[in-house]
Amino acid sequence: MALIVQKIGGSSLADVARIRHAAERVVAEKERGNDVVVVVSAMGGQTDQLVAMAQELHDRPPGREMDQLLASGEQVTISLMAMALMQRQQHARSFSGGQVAVHTDGVSTRARITDIDRENLRAVLEAGGIPVVAGFQGIGPEGEVTTLGRGGSDTTAVALAAALEADECHIYTDVDGVYTTDPRIVPEARRLAKITFEEMIELASLGSKVLQIRAVEFAGKYSVPVRVRSTFDDGEGTLITVEEEDMEKALVSGIAHNEDEAKVTIIGVPDRPGIAHAVVGAVSRENVNVDMIIQNQGEHGKTDFTFTVPRSDYPLVMDTLDPVCKQIEAEALTGSDRIAKISMVGVGMRSHAGVADRMFEALSREGVNIQMIATSEIKVSVVVDQKYTELAVRALHEAFELDKPVDERDHIH
Known part of the structure; x- marks a missing residue:
């Protein structure tokens, strides 16, 4: 029992x-x-x-x-x-x-x-x-x-x-489980039989709406196997569990997208210690989460500082940073709330090189410009113009052959 x-x-x-x-x-x-x-x-x-x-x-x-x-x-x-x-x-x-x-x-x-x-x-x-x-x-x-x-x-x-x-x-x-991506965008998306806690945490944090990230973190911390199933259809659903040896066969397990994003750029920031703290600290004091951060190598003692925040917080962040930019003598404050973050997740990335390059090539073929890039051990995320969201997801799903069973995919070695 x-x-x-x-x-x-x-x-x-x-x-x-x-x-x-x-x-x-x-x-x-x-x-x-x-x-x-x-x-x-x-x-x-x-x-x-x-x-x-x-x-x-x-x-x-x-x-x-x-x-x-x-x-x-x-x-x-x-x-x-x-x-x-x-x-x-x-x-x-x-x-x-x-x-x-x-x-x-x-x-x-x-x-x-x-x-x-x-x-x-x-x-x-x-x-x-x-x-x-x-x-x-x-x-x-x-x-x-x-x-x-x-x-x-x-x-x-x-x-x-x-x-x-x-x-x-x-x-x-x-829904009857966790899919390789949103089936509403890619009808050929496949339901995953298994996925690791680590992958599900990444997908949940990157825009997948199947499970809340807090629940997956709790499950991973206490090693509670979680099965996502449909109330309306019979089926085994998707088991979220600890990583097993055969799971690394899948180079990419899933693609997530999040359109609830905004990008903020401070142009011509003096390149000196304490600037990042002044900017991010002001935003954090408003209880706004800062996500991706890029600081470009500047010229003539100046640099550009770009980061993303939730779209709903964009007006607050711009209002908050206006006086900060004057204080730190930045040249301009700009941004956009019409962006999207596209992310690929898979524990197989740990043991395979070339995933990011294959991702960038697929997006380039479709004319999708990449505005920001962030990587970790098991994910690659890019920021693109929101109008390219569905195109980017479909292109990546096809490029990594996620419509096929794992054993039939063309892996990078």
Whole structure:
């Protein structure tokens, strides 16, 4: 008998019919002889509706009240799912995050899990029952309701799987696994049977929307095998697990793209110590994450400094840096919020040379100009004009033959 944690997302719980269907998935796993813990999100669209109502009523809704409000979404689905399971003669019991208890720090709307009590869930499992747990929420040090931020239900599921030493954590969603790239851009994209934690973390951070990066980081830290599956179709999905020897056969596992990017360039910056700190420090104090950074070798004691930030933060960053540029005597501040980052990821890059060159050649053939480049051990990222996003993704998918099984690809040696 295995212990499986099943997380069911909001799109799979959007109405009563879908809740019934999701319950059948839970019962099927139970009838295979496995113990099951279910983690649910709010019904599809409900969280957005609650946020919209809060913003209509208050210019800056207080964090504590937002936690109270947003946690109500999962309160609805745990009860409805428990009822659907009971109707199928299952002993089910619903739990809020506080009732489990999922302990968090006290940061409103973006809390982090610090510990999880196991006793209440273990008691239901030992009685042959199915605990149904509210994802996305917990309880802070002062007994206050806390929420984990967007995608927090994935994190709850993986954390419970780690705490209960589950055999696997299944993330049920509206896609049937992790693909070599977005199938909406490349219909020939292939579903991956397996991918490493390291590769999935990179893909999640680079724009893949299948899983939240926090959940994958948690899974990798505690070695919790995660399987992404479809609520609506049968299939094994994609297993996210530790790196195995045969995984290096795949030169590139996937291509991610992110259009939620903006580029900022400071021209003619005095080339002296402390300039990078003055620029990046000012942006960081506004709680804006800086991503790719390039500092060009300048002439006559001047240099150019370029970096990327989330597109939604672009106006704030430009306003913040205007006085900074005057202070450091820069010649000009420019930027663009019409860029995209295209990234290739694969653990096979560690043992193969020439990946970046092959990438640049493929983009050059299509007339796609590269504005910035960043590399790591298992990824190569480039920034291009946003209008070339789909063209670049298709060109790279074809160049690296990702539509073919790994053994049939033309590898670089």
